[in-house]
Amino acid sequence: MKKLLLISAALAFSSSANAQTIFVDDATVVAPNGAQSKADVIVVDGVIQRRGARLAAPDGADVVTGGWVTPGLFASMSSLGMSDIGSSGPGNDVSSESSETNVSEYAVDSFNPRSVHIANVRQNGITHAVIAPRSGSNSIFAGTGAIISLSGGFDSVLDPEAFVMVDLGETGTRRAGGSRAAAMSQFRSAIEDAEGFARRYSEAPDGGDVLTRQDAKAFTRAVRGEIPLLIRVNRAADMMRLIDIKKDNPSMSMIFVGAAEAWEVADDIAAADIRVIIDPLKNLPDSFESAGSRLDNVIFLENAGVDYAISNLGALGVTKPATLAQHAGAAVVEGLSWGQAFDAISSIPSQWFKVRGRSVVVWDGDPLEVTSAPIAMSIDGTPQSMTSRQKALRDRYNPSTTDERPYKYR
Amino acid sequence: MKNLIPLLLSTAALVACEPSTGTSSENESGTEKGAAFQSTYSPQAPTNVLLRNATLIDGVSSEIQTGDLLVSDGKIGFVGSGEIPEGVTELDLDGRFVTPGIIDIHSHLGNYPSPSVQAHSDGNEVTSPITSEVYAEHGVWPQDPGFDEALQGGVTTLHVLPGSANLFGGRGVTLRNVPSRTVQGMKFPGAPYTLKMACGENPKRVYGNKGGPGSRMGNVAGYRKNWIKAQGYKAKRDKGGDYDRDLQLETLADVLDGKILIQMHCYRADEMVQILDLAKEFDYKVTTFHHAVEAYKIGDYLAENDTCAAMWADWGAFKMESFDYINENIPFVHAAGACAMIHSDDQNNIQRLNQEVAKTWADGNRAGLDIPKADAWKWLSTNPAKALGILEETGTLEAGKRADIVIWDGDPFSTYGRPATVMVDGVVLFDRETGLKPKSDFRLGYADLTEGPK
Numbered sequence: 001m002k003k004l005l006l007i008s009a010a011l012a013f014s015s016s017a018n019a020q021t022i023f024v025d026d027a028t029v030v031a032p033n034g035a036q037s038k039a040d041v042i043v044v045d046g047v048i049q050r051r052g053a054r055l056a057a058p059d060g061a062d063v064v065t066g067g068w069v070t071p072g073l074f075a076s077m078s079s080l081g082m083s084d085i086g087s088s089g090p091g092n093d094v095s096s097e098s099s100e101t102n103v104s105e106y107a108v109d110s111f112n113p114r115s116v117h118i119a120n121v122r123q124n125g126i127t128h129a130v131i132a133p134r135s136g137s138n139s140i141f142a143g144t145g146a147i148i149s150l151s152g153g154f155d156s157v158l159d160p161e162a163f164v165m166v167d168l169g170e171t172g173t174r175r176a177g178g179s180r181a182a183a184m185s186q187f188r189s190a191i192e193d194a195e196g197f198a199r200r201y202s203e204a205p206d207g208g209d210v211l212t213r214q215d216a217k218a219f220t221r222a223v224r225g226e227i228p229l230l231i232r233v234n235r236a237a238d239m240m241r242l243i244d245i246k247k248d249n250p251s252m253s254m255i256f257v258g259a260a261e262a263w264e265v266a267d268d269i270a271a272a273d274i275r276v277i278i279d280p281l282k283n284l285p286d287s288f289e290s291a292g293s294r295l296d297n298v299i300f301l302e303n304a305g306v307d308y309a310i311s312n313l314g315a316l317g318v319t320k321p322a323t324l325a326q327h328a329g330a331a332v333v334e335g336l337s338w339g340q341a342f343d344a345i346s347s348i349p350s351q352w353f354k355v356r357g358r359s360v361v362v363w364d365g366d367p368l369e370v371t372s373a374p375i376a377m378s379i380d381g382t383p384q385s386m387t388s389r390q391k392a393l394r395d396r397y398n399p400s401t402t403d404e405r406p407y408k409y410r
Numbered sequence: 411m412k413n414l415i416p417l418l419l420s421t422a423a424l425v426a427c428e429p430s431t432g433t434s435s436e437n438e439s440g441t442e443k444g445a446a447f448q449s450t451y452s453p454q455a456p457t458n459v460l461l462r463n464a465t466l467i468d469g470v471s472s473e474i475q476t477g478d479l480l481v482s483d484g485k486i487g488f489v490g491s492g493e494i495p496e497g498v499t500e501l502d503l504d505g506r507f508v509t510p511g512i513i514d515i516h517s518h519l520g521n522y523p524s525p526s527v528q529a530h531s532d533g534n535e536v537t538s539p540i541t542s543e544v545y546a547e548h549g550v551w552p553q554d555p556g557f558d559e560a561l562q563g564g565v566t567t568l569h570v571l572p573g574s575a576n577l578f579g580g581r582g583v584t585l586r587n588v589p590s591r592t593v594q595g596m597k598f599p600g601a602p603y604t605l606k607m608a609c610g611e612n613p614k615r616v617y618g619n620k621g622g623p624g625s626r627m628g629n630v631a632g633y634r635k636n637w638i639k640a641q642g643y644k645a646k647r648d649k650g651g652d653y654d655r656d657l658q659l660e661t662l663a664d665v666l667d668g669k670i671l672i673q674m675h676c677y678r679a680d681e682m683v684q685i686l687d688l689a690k691e692f693d694y695k696v697t698t699f700h701h702a703v704e705a706y707k708i709g710d711y712l713a714e715n716d717t718c719a720a721m722w723a724d725w726g727a728f729k730m731e732s733f734d735y736i737n738e739n740i741p742f743v744h745a746a747g748a749c750a751m752i753h754s755d756d757q758n759n760i761q762r763l764n765q766e767v768a769k770t771w772a773d774g775n776r777a778g779l780d781i782p783k784a785d786a787w788k789w790l791s792t793n794p795a796k797a798l799g800i801l802e803e804t805g806t807l808e809a810g811k812r813a814d815i816v817i818w819d820g821d822p823f824s825t826y827g828r829p830a831t832v833m834v835d836g837v838v839l840f841d842r843e844t845g846l847k848p849k850s851d852f853r854l855g856y857a858d859l860t861e862g863p864k
Binding site: 084085086087117281283284285286287288291292314316317318319322323326329330332333364368369370371372373390391393394397398399400401407 | 524525556709725726729730733734736737738745746757762765777779823826856
């Protein structure tokens with residue numbers, strides 16, 4: 001009879017994972033614009049079924065007190081689904097060290113929606129992400145990035161051609177051959193290659209100054225401003241040079257990524273209508289180009305009226321977005337309002353990258369608190385699994401389990 | 411901060427009292443006669459202050475208490491209640507949290523300092539798999555701006571280790587997180603040396619094409635060969651008389667004598683158990699496994715061997731041996747009855763180790779454990795102090811210990827709680843309200859810019 005008992009225990013576990021009804025008593029409900037209100041909310045499988053001032057808990061519902069109901073988080077920088085492990089090798093497609101191409105390398109071609117890291121990261125309330133390559137070989141151009149949802153489905157690529165990724169600063173300098181002047185020369189020449197695409201490449205495929213035909217073609221949409229350029233840059237002086245290039249090419253849409261010294265030129269960035277993705281926890285002068293790093297960088301941007309999103313750029317690689325909310329919380333400690341910080345990891349980047357639809361996350365507390373976690377989620381009305389490889393490992397080795405089978409049979 | 415008086419007093423004391431230059435006759439380092447590179451640290455003039463109405467997490471009790479704490483002559487006078495000396499300055503904390511100073515057992519501040527240029531890469535002697543002759547302290551740059559930022563995160567003691575390329579990486583050093591021109595001025599007096607060893611991918615990757623080891627088999631063979639040599643050296647040394655001093659074997663023989671603590675970089679569960687067997691073969695103790703991403707799979711072995719594990723809250727998948735990371739590693743090891751702790755191995759996370767613990771503590775309890783906050787705090791100070799052999803002196807709030815204390819402006823288990831005041835040996839080295847904080851030479855010029863108005 002022992003065997004039968006074990007099987008029934010397993011069945012009980014799997015059925016409880018289905019059709020989950022949650023009654024969030026006196027929830028803090030966060031609107032897509034970051035505004036908070038109070039309501040009772042009934043959530044079935046991560047989808048809001050009812051909300052009202054005084055609802056009764058449905059029979060059999062899990063009652064949650066102190067819960068929050070919010071839109072999903074948007075990770076504005078990641079390489080999710082592009083690598084299995086961080087170290088280089090066949091499992092890592094984030095950059096190509098010896099390829100002949102650059103802008104025409106599409107992150108979406110490297111993207112595996114079945115990567116276990118997507119479900120792992122989704123457990124942190126993140127429903128959407130930018131996926132971006134990193135530069136390799138001798139080009140400052142890393143490739144063309146995409147926008148994904150974290151559903152893990154083969155239909156989870158929302159925009160396969162969302163932006164062009166450029167590495168300037170110390171990394172771009174190294175790619176271009178050793179100086180900032182070389183990197184900027186490559187950048188300006190590439191713009192001219194793409195602008196003059198029809199003329200330059202009509203007679204010879206190598207008619208460009210720095211880009212081959214397929215890369216120049218892939219770059220034309222960004223140069224026309226149809227999709228943004230995401231530019232990794234940290235030094236204030238580098239940002240000022242880019243502002244000059246933007247003045248010469250006013251149709252181009254630029255987003256600075258990193259921007260450690262943005263506070264120094266915040267007014268110029270705002271005036272040039274350039275957007276910024278920053279990490280509010282960046283405070284160490286870990287390179288000469290970020291010697292001016294300071295925790296309240298984000299406050300300068302807010303005060304100058306810069307359009308910014310928050311990312312956890314300083315976090316570790318493969319599963320980077322996981323700690324996104326923690327980094328946004330740091331901006332609140334520095335003086336942003338809760339709503340401003342939350343918008344910077346949800347609605348603001350969602351609007352930038354034209355992600356529509358409605359995602360819902362039910363949390364057991366304030367999502368910016370390190371001690372909080374999601375308990376249910378949905379993306380565009382589709383319930384999302386709250387399991388992952390990490391949670392499966394957790395359950396197998398949980399010291400509070402009553403399961404006495406050998407580990408490999410759990 | 412209502413009552414600023416004691417903090418301002420301490421600022422004055424800081425100005426008045428330059429660190430000792432090391433000629434002091436009462437050097438308390440406790441190292442052997444003739445030992446080189448001795449600690450020259452002696453605390454500046456400490457604040458005597460009674461912290462009133464504190465919420466106390468003492469690193470000993472499983473419960474959070476409320477009460478007073480007396481700081482007297484650099485030591486903790488009493489915790490809770492006790493005899494109040496006449497005329498002592500009082501500071502009403504109005505219920506704010508007071509904790510022991512945080513101890514990070516795995517840092518590379520100073521030996522991989524900011525800015526991280528190649529010329530600053532002094533943490534790993536990547537020239538041979540056996541470099542037990544090197545000392546981390548000889549690569550520590552006391553002007554690393556990271557020390558100052560870590561202090562503002564409540565870190566009062568840290569252990570700087572060599573990197574993990576080598577089977578035997580070299581000696582680690584325990585530092586007071588105090589402003590100093592020299593590393594000797596930061597060395598924790600009397601703290602035992604440690605030996606960094608490394609398992610797994612790093613040694614075999616680095617030396618696979620340079621004569622080996624090229625596999626985990628080669629790693630273990632490399633450990634065994636050198637422990638055998640060390641046994642021979644120790645036998646000669648024990649006999650007395652003339653022998654050729656060998657720095658490499660001296661470190662290993664000191665481990666066999668129990669004078670140096672093993673701090674071993676090891677990720678995989680099966681590999682850690684192999685190492686515990688190796689330690690039995692040569693009769694030494696593994697004090698702590700570092701990173702230990704799979705420690706949750708072998709909590710019972712760790713408890714049985716009285717070996718600690720120093721772990722991250724949520725880092726992994728950056729290489730194969732960290733693929734099985736889970737967010738509940740620390741609470742699961744703790745629940746198995748083993749000695750668990752947080753570590754940073756990082757210049758950013760060392761600034762927020764309390765948040766790292768808060769994350770993993772909450773995840774553990776969400777998984778069905780019931781660990782009180784006060785017990786989880788031990789992962790930040792008590793257990794690292796134990797694993798560094800300095801628990802007699804710091805790591806908890808107990809009468810007679812060094813007054814290494816953090817006063818928080820909120821709950822340390824929250825995103826929104828930060829250190830307001832940090833004391834080392836009763837000296838206020840950081841105070842948010844008054845703006846008192848150390849500033850590295852490197853920050854000058856840059857720092858002037860970074861302190862402009864918003």
